[in-house]
Amino acid sequence: MTDHVRIVLVDPSHPGNIGSVARAMKNMGLRDLVLVRPRSFPHADALALAAGADDVLTAARVVDTVAAAIADCAFVAGSTSRPRNLSWEFATPREAAERIRDLPGDARAALLFGSERYGLANEDLNHCGLLVRIPANEAYSSLNLAMAVLLLSYEVSLARERPVGRLQLEAPLADGAELGHFYAHLERVLDEIAFEDRTGYLMDRLRRLFNRTGLDRNELQILRGILSAVSGRRRRAAREDGG
Amino acid sequence: MTDHVRIVLVDPSHPGNIGSVARAMKNMGLRDLVLVRPRSFPHADALALAAGADDVLTAARVVDTVAAAIADCAFVAGSTSRPRNLSWEFATPREAAERIRDLPGDARAALLFGSERYGLANEDLNHCGLLVRIPANEAYSSLNLAMAVLLLSYEVSLARERPVGRLQLEAPLADGAELGHFYAHLERVLDEIAFEDRTGYLMDRLRRLFNRTGLDRNELQILRGILSAVSGRRRRAAREDGG
Numbered sequence: 001m002t003d004h005v006r007i008v009l010v011d012p013s014h015p016g017n018i019g020s021v022a023r024a025m026k027n028m029g030l031r032d033l034v035l036v037r038p039r040s041f042p043h044a045d046a047l048a049l050a051a052g053a054d055d056v057l058t059a060a061r062v063v064d065t066v067a068a069a070i071a072d073c074a075f076v077a078g079s080t081s082r083p084r085n086l087s088w089e090f091a092t093p094r095e096a097a098e099r100i101r102d103l104p105g106d107a108r109a110a111l112l113f114g115s116e117r118y119g120l121a122n123e124d125l126n127h128c129g130l131l132v133r134i135p136a137n138e139a140y141s142s143l144n145l146a147m148a149v150l151l152l153s154y155e156v157s158l159a160r161e162r163p164v165g166r167l168q169l170e171a172p173l174a175d176g177a178e179l180g181h182f183y184a185h186l187e188r189v190l191d192e193i194a195f196e197d198r199t200g201y202l203m204d205r206l207r208r209l210f211n212r213t214g215l216d217r218n219e220l221q222i223l224r225g226i227l228s229a230v231s232g233r234r235r236r237a238a239r240e241d242g243g
Numbered sequence: 244m245t246d247h248v249r250i251v252l253v254d255p256s257h258p259g260n261i262g263s264v265a266r267a268m269k270n271m272g273l274r275d276l277v278l279v280r281p282r283s284f285p286h287a288d289a290l291a292l293a294a295g296a297d298d299v300l301t302a303a304r305v306v307d308t309v310a311a312a313i314a315d316c317a318f319v320a321g322s323t324s325r326p327r328n329l330s331w332e333f334a335t336p337r338e339a340a341e342r343i344r345d346l347p348g349d350a351r352a353a354l355l356f357g358s359e360r361y362g363l364a365n366e367d368l369n370h371c372g373l374l375v376r377i378p379a380n381e382a383y384s385s386l387n388l389a390m391a392v393l394l395l396s397y398e399v400s401l402a403r404e405r406p407v408g409r410l411q412l413e414a415p416l417a418d419g420a421e422l423g424h425f426y427a428h429l430e431r432v433l434d435e436i437a438f439e440d441r442t443g444y445l446m447d448r449l450r451r452l453f454n455r456t457g458l459d460r461n462e463l464q465i466l467r468g469i470l471s472a473v474s475g476r477r478r479r480a481a482r483e484d485g486g
Contacts, residue, residue: 024390029380052383135401137272140295143393147267150390151397158378 004108005100005156006032007149008069010124011115013039019049019057020146026053028153033060034069034110066112066124067180074107074173075100075214078120078128079148081141093152096132097159107173111152116145126204127176129211171218182220183207189227247351248343248399249275250392251312253367254358256282262292262300263389269296271396276303277312277353309355309367310423317350317416318343318457321363321371322391324384336395339375340402350416354395359388369447370419372454414461425463426450432470 007025012018018041022033033056035041041062050057063069070076077096091099100109112128114120125131134143134151143151174182187203195202215223250268255261261284265276276299278284284305293300306312313319320339334342343352355371357363368374377386377394386394417425430446438445458466 020387023387026383027379027386027390051387134397135404136270140269143270144263144266144294147270147390147393150386150393154377154394161378 002029002153002157002160003032004103004106005030005153006034006069006073006108006110007153008034008036008066008110008112009038009145010036010066010069010112010120011039011118012041012113012145013116014045014145015040015043016045016049017116017145018043018060019046019051019053020144021149022046022050022053022056022060024146024150025153026056028150028157030153030156031056031059033057035060035062036066036069037064038062066127067176070110070112070127070176071180072108073110073176075103075109075130076112076128076176076211077109077130077132078112078114078125079132079134079152080114080120080125081133081136081143090131090133093132093134093155094159096130096152097155099130100156101159104173108175110176111149111156113145113148122204126207127211128208129214171216174215174217174220178217178220179210179215182210182215182224185224185227189230192231245272245396245400245403246275247346247349248273248396249277249313249316249351249353250396251277251279251309251353251355252281252388253279253309253312253355253363254282254361255284255356255388256359257288257388258283258286259288259292260359260388261286261303262289262294262296263387264392265289265293265296265299265303267389267393268396269299271393271400273396273399274299274302276300278303278305279309279312280307281305309370310419313353313355313370313419314423315351316353316419318346318352318373319355319371319419319454320352320373320375321355321357321368322375322377322395323357323363323368324376324379324386333374333376336375336377336398337402339373339395340398342373343399344402347416351418353419354392354399356388356391365447369450370454371451372457414459417458417460417463421460421463422453422458425453425458425467428467428470432473435474 007021007030009018009021012035018035018038025031025033042057046057047054103109112120112124114124132152134148136143183203186206250264250273252261252264255278261278261281268274268276285300289300290297346352355363355367357367375395377391379386426446429449
């Protein structure tokens, strides 16, 4: 069993696909499924297509936001077939699986999949440290949702059998909730200092940069310390100006 | 496109699965689909699930026997999750894909998949040079048919991007039809010489042995020459006895 890897389906529209996803996950030894705003769940079609993987369905959590789905995850990879505007690190399923394998032992990872029709939205990508593109026929690259989950789960499960040295970190990786607080803090401070966002994508770029890096908790504390210091100096400066 | 690799579905019972197979194949750049005794084909469900891969469905050939499906193939791998009684070479999907990649340039390969319920029958395995087992959760190892096709097609398509030296053969590999004639010849001669089949599996074992080897046409001619010689000597001996 690969219990530290979570599959997150964002806005899945067909309950049958949720069932097929559960079956594919269980085939590959995964069982942590989280559904963000599923259109219909639970549903008889999901159960029918789960074909014996109903334990995965029964244990699935339903949440309202991607942030809630990945709050305890130290690494988030998003599956997408479309090229994106901003600079992104794209990985193959095999590379993503190796990144997950090399996480520290207790770190949880999430694989994010968007809706059948539209894939992941830009705001979902803001939670990802890596985008994964399944190599496919360029003229016909859109895989069925459960097929995409199967391929990534297969690579995750295979990678576990090729262990190499894990990353040695001086502190655990920050999880999604901690990163969320950091980004909120960062945005507040940028706002306080009236930093001009010329493109409208400033926070997106900053999130992607830090998500990609894989911050540990010490590093996160250092960065938040810097932000607090910036805020404090500004407030002191304001007091001194006013006084 | 990977035109030298054929997907063969033996006794598929659900037309929807045939459609999903077509989609998975096209995703991975395969398009040569052969159906052996499909229960219902063509069918609206197949078309619905093909989701744009109807060109693969339209071009699919329907045949009555596995022998006909692989008559022009030099290498046949069968997908199975069950352990078999006789000694078999089992490969991972990745290893099978590498074997296919390393075939001589003009050699055609077939990947055989059995029915949803029963998998490949023993007589189907007699056409295979290799059995492929998809690594899966031992407690829940049965993949949906189209998922199995996707995984193998994915590995075939990835392997093409890691080219190594191809096998150098002095003659083309024998194809399924030529091997079929050879096995019939061999069986005739064994019968002529009244060779005792103690287990009832003699021909199965012999087929598996030669299928695994990958005979080229020169080697096949040599073996058939030997068989003819054995027959001839026996006939001469009979004549001499009688005369």
